Amino acid sequence: MSSLDENNLSPSSEYQENLDILRQTYFFSGLPLESLKVFAYLCTRGKFKKGDALFRQGEDDDGAFCLISGKTQLERTVDSKTFLVRGFGPGEFIGGLSLLGETRRLYTLLALEETICLVLSREKFSKTIQQFPGQMPRIFKAVVSAINRWEERFLAEMPGECDGCLPRLGVSLL
């Protein structure tokens, strides 16, 4: 028998890593293990080189991303002028809403360096959640409280002089 024993044969699998990552996202963390396992299994890894777009403004959104490593930058282009919106880094989950329904990307997300992320397409998500119909309410709950949290934080941190912001507030009232 060779020197390879049980332990050498058990390197951590991508599936296990995915499972750990999903459990740390607001979107999936409330789900029971039986469905979480399927999502972790169905996720694929996307590797983007510097300058590649994870998605582009105006494209149909097709799924969600969870950044594992690398650095990205969110941009919006209006009348051929591009504004930098914000950055996203490892651990951040992007595009949960696009799993729930079809919209169009309002922003472009660019990789600033080699970036690796988990990708879950809407088709995989919806076929899986159909198998666990009782779990959709948990996801809705998570999304609703995430939207509320977002606006609460925005209100708390909103600069006083941002008068133009006021009429636009109230996304949590949708």
Place this chain on the structure above:
Amino acid sequence: MAKAMQPIVKRSLFSWVFDGNLKWQLLLLAIIGVFVFSRVLPLEMQKRIVNQAISLRKVDLLLTYCGYYLAAVLLSSACKYLISVLETLISQQALARMRTALFEHIISLPLSFFRNTQPGTVVNTIVNELAVPSNFVGSAMSTPVSNILTLLAFAGYLLWLNPLLAVVSLSAYPAAMVLLPLLQRRANAANKQRVDLSRTFSGRIAESIDGIHEIHGNGAYRIEANKFNRLVEALRKVRVVWSLYRFAVKSTNNLFTSLGPFLVFLLGGYLTIKGQLELGSLVAFLSAQEKLYDPWRDLIEFYQVFQDGKVTYERTMEFFDVEPEVAILPEGRGPLELEASLEVKNLSFITDSGIRLLDDVNLSLHAGEHLALVGFSGSGKSTLALCIGQLNKYSEGHVWIGNQEVSQLTRQDVVANVGMVAQSPFIFEGSIAENLLYACEAVADETRSGKGLPSLDDIIAVLHHTGIFADVLRFGLNTLLTPDRHQELVKAIIRVRRKFQEKYGERLSDYVEFFDENAYLSYSSVAENLTFGTADRPEFANRNLTRNDYFMKFLGDEDLLPLLINIGVKLARQTVDILGNLPPDNVFFEQSPMSAEELPAYRLVLEQLRRRKTQELAPDDYLRLLDLALRFTPGIHKMVGLGEDLQKLLLEKRARFHADISRDLPEAFTFYSNHEYIYSQTILNNIFFGKTKTATPQAQELITQSIIQLLIERDLLETIVEIGMHYNVGSKGDKLSGGQRQKLAIARVFLKEPRLLIMDEATSALDNKSQTRIQNLLETRWKRKSTLVAVVHRLDTIRNFDRVAVMKAGKIIEMGGYEELIARKGALYELVGRK
């Protein structure tokens, strides 16, 4: 044959007995005649053997009568067998006809029927329930005729022997005929109660299991058990009553049939003692009495089959007795050629529950005009589109296509002129080509119009137009070629490979794992990594390796078996754990080393492993695990990792295997070489001389573009697309993405070139580029040529439609040209602004 058949749901069960089976039934009748004779003859022989041969001590008579007896028994067995054969033929024929007729009827029923009918109900009816009445049909004539004739013949014979004795001994049967149905009726009633109660019972159990958390949480074991006990008790009582009646039927029947011999002994014995009856006749009497039991029992059983068959048949037919809303085929003429103008007047559509989904809709389109229907979901756009396409039967008002009222047209008239792309189009199991030609073939088939099917050039043009060309090309590239059929193509592909390496090798190296003799390939299976070649003998093909002695000996000699089995166990555990309860959809299984069909077998192997060690498994189970390990492709099957040490070890073993097999069986393998085609790999992998690593859309796009370039240069593009059209799309098209299914559905309708085109959010699953492409196509190729009614949910595509109708709550609230409506600043302006 020309006379129109009654719809199946109106036919009686008895109509199946002789219809189309007349010859067989007559033959059956003839055989039954012989059969009855051969059953009675032994009785007479018995009598003669006792009365003549034995009492006169004549051996030659004994032999003669015994000979007749034997012949009669043989004849009767042969007849019985023939009768069963014919019964089976008749009942299977009836079953096949019932199934075909019912299926044809069911698929012609209106869509509204299926909103309230589960697919499971239809499946169960056609697969299971029809078997019961068809069983009855098989024996409907033969069983009663043969058994009643036998009974009559026996009775007649007995009467002839001794009328008094016969009347007394047969008197039991009429009494039974009155009593038994009474008992049976009670048994049936109890049975019905049992069925109902069982249903409640199952519901109760299901509810307890669903609410198990609550039961545990509250410690409510007693409460649940008590609820359950009450039902158990009720069910117990009903079952006892039901069983008692059933036994009563059986016992009464037995009693009557056993009373016969008793009476014969009593009266017959007395008559024989008094010398009024011969001993032989008494023997014949007794044996006839006994034989009466068989046909009698058969008749009682037949009665049961008849009852079951009748009830099942009638219930089934009542369920499906729905009138199709329109006639399917025109009578006495071909389908009409309609002019493509459209006129809708005062159209309303009211649901069964009285909700007005469409309310007094009016619109008119000239032939060739394009109309966009817009509005919020639920405003009635799709309902209107379905009414125009005859799929919804409207309640009030009119729809005219080319001056013909749509509700009066046959389905075939509409199909020949109108093409529809549904919101979520359905793609059937089969190849891309079959699905593409689905609409054209349906028209050609039903109308026998002789309008030929589209040519390959037409098809390829439509693939281009609808943007599914690249997808089909990819399917083609993922095909395995066979040496016997594709020799020329193979040579060309080797040339493409060279060109690819020159031109794109560097640029695509991030996305492709090239075949490299000195590297472990994460995107190839363990077996491919070990052999690193194509088997030239079938027994060395990957799927046969676990049954190949040479390969197994190699694994054993190199101590690889325990390691591989270990991998197999882990893969099986994880896969069954993750996918164990999921349906066999391609989405779930494309990243799995085992198919949905194999999963149950692996579950059983894992069950075994709870009780025993791997070495103690049955050989089949052991090989199953080994097979799984050999398929393991770490780049795809992510549920288990493959450590670097093991990769290094497998790489060493590759070299060893290479050396061994080159020495022992040099003709068994061709090792991967840059100059040779690899038949075990897809066309794409052959061009790459490697495998794709990533599936991100960006990478795929880049790969596809470069490959298309190369294929165009070599004039191979159409050849590969043609191969791709044979790709099997899987059950319900589950191997295609939502966008691909939609493009295929659009292509299918475009190929048919209908005069009136109805598109119900037909591009909703498409990306921007494909959507724009289809929109341009409609404007350039279809405007003025075909009339279009499009339900649109994205307002940026409606600018160039001739007319736009805005719908709200079942009404058209605004209609006109796009610019005109925007200028009016009404509902459309609002909608567009909102977006």
